[in-house]
Amino acid sequence: MNSTTSFSVIAPAKLNLFLHINARRDDGYHELETLFTFLNFGDTLHFELTNDASISITGDTKDIPLSDNLIYKAALLLQTYSKTPYGVKINLTKRLPMGGGVGGGSSDAATTLLALNKMWGLDLNLTILGKLGLQLGADVPVFIQGQSAIAHGIGEQLHHVTLEKKWYCVVHPNQHVSTAKIFTHPDLKRDTPKIIGNWEQHSLTNDCEPLVKKLCPEVEKTLQWLLKYAPSKMTGTGSCCFVEFASQVQAQDVLDNLPHTWQGFVASSANVSPAHTELTAIFDQ
Numbered sequence: 311m312n313s314t315t316s317f318s319v320i321a322p323a324k325l326n327l328f329l330h331i332n333a334r335r336d337d338g339y340h341e342l343e344t345l346f347t348f349l350n351f352g353d354t355l356h357f358e359l360t361n362d363a364s365i366s367i368t369g370d371t372k373d374i375p376l377s378d379n380l381i382y383k384a385a386l387l388l389q390t391y392s393k394t395p396y397g398v399k400i401n402l403t404k405r406l407p408m409g410g411g412v413g414g415g416s417s418d419a420a421t422t423l424l425a426l427n428k429m430w431g432l433d434l435n436l437t438i439l440g441k442l443g444l445q446l447g448a449d450v451p452v453f454i455q456g457q458s459a460i461a462h463g464i465g466e467q468l469h470h471v472t473l474e475k476k477w478y479c480v481v482h483p484n485q486h487v488s489t490a491k492i493f494t495h496p497d498l499k500r501d502t503p504k505i506i507g508n509w510e511q512h513s514l515t516n517d518c519e520p521l522v523k524k525l526c527p528e529v530e531k532t533l534q535w536l537l538k539y540a541p542s543k544m545t546g547t548g549s550c551c552f553v554e555f556a557s558q559v560q561a562q563d564v565l566d567n568l569p570h571t572w573q574g575f576v577a578s579s580a581n582v583s584p585a586h587t588e589l590t591a592i593f594d595q
């Protein structure tokens with residue numbers, strides 16, 4: 311066990327700067343090509359060591375039953391895998407919209423695995439943690455690896471890229487979009503060819519966007535409204551939409567004018583996940 315027994319860490323949002331769907335596999339999952347970046351904005355998880363094996367979650371757990379909560383599932387998975395005698399009390403402050411395409415649940419799970427690996431003194435490497443994370447969701451490994459990346463496979467084959475720092479205004483149109491519903495829909499475009507050569511020279515779109523706009527007119531409205539400021543895009547399977555700028559002031563201007571029916575936030579991008587940066591500061595310095 312490590313001597314740090316009580317601390318808080320961010321579970322940052324991600325954006326899919328593009329998302330291509332190349333094929334559907336026999337197991338129902340889809341082959342993707344997607345560009346992930348992290349944002350300096352997210353949920354906060356507070357961890358407190360317990361000397362018995364108990365795992366408890368408090369705070370903004372909404373109406374998610376404990377056994378479905380990705381934080382609980384991540385803690386239990388790591389406890390079982392590592393056979394540690396320790397437990398944990400975790401408190402969640404939720405800022406990321408659920409089912410918003412910014413990866414809140416996956417990021418909560420990844421931060422839990424990364425933080426408990428440190429606090430319980432397990433010393434598991436990121437490859438092992440990524441494999442454990444993949445059992446919880448296709449999006450978890452990128453948060454474990456913690457570097458902006460192009461992902462292939464179902465999202466778990468990661469090739470690090472270095473992106474310029476940008477500012478984003480991310481808007482949640484108050485709609486929950488179910489990832490499973492989009493991926494099982496017959497009208498989803500699933501045949502985008504793999505990118506050959508340099509990805510920066512291709513048209514980088516989100517293949518889920520046309521379907522989500524059709525199913526969810528509020529997403530279409532949001533994308534249209536954002537177009538007044540900059541080219542707008544949807545992240546993941548929605549419902550959040552975003553615009554990209556070089557400066558914070560430009561992104562803040564969009565947020566300041568946002569219609570009251572929608573919520574949003576402004577954040578800068580980061581090549582290294584802020585969860586990794588914070589954990590390094592807590593445990594390794």
Ligand SMILES: C[C@@](CO)(OP(=O)(O)O)[C@H](O)COP(=O)(O)OP(=O)(O)OC[C@H]1O[C@@H](n2ccc(N)nc2=O)[C@H](O)[C@@H]1O
Pocket residue numbers: 326329338339340341342344410411412413416446447448449450463464465489490493545546547548
């Ligand atoms: C689409 C993406 C893009 O980043 O993001 P979100 O919009 O959900 O944030 C992710 O791949 C989502 O990852 P995650 O939310 O962890 O997915 P999972 O829990 O593993 O799967 C949710 C549902 O999506 C389907 N799914 C997921 C990933 C994938 N490559 N192909 C799929 O068909 C699964 O079959 C499942 O029914």
Ligand SMILES: Nc1ncnc2c1ncn2[C@@H]1O[C@H](COP(=O)(O)OP(=O)(O)O)[C@@H](O)[C@H]1O
Pocket residue numbers: 374378379380381406407408409410411412413414415416417418487489546547548549
């Ligand atoms: N700790 C958690 N935070 C958010 N969602 C969670 C959590 N645990 C389980 N879930 C479930 O995961 C689903 C997807 O959540 P989330 O990751 O926020 O969306 P998305 O994958 O669209 O970004 C939610 O609808 C919820 O039912």
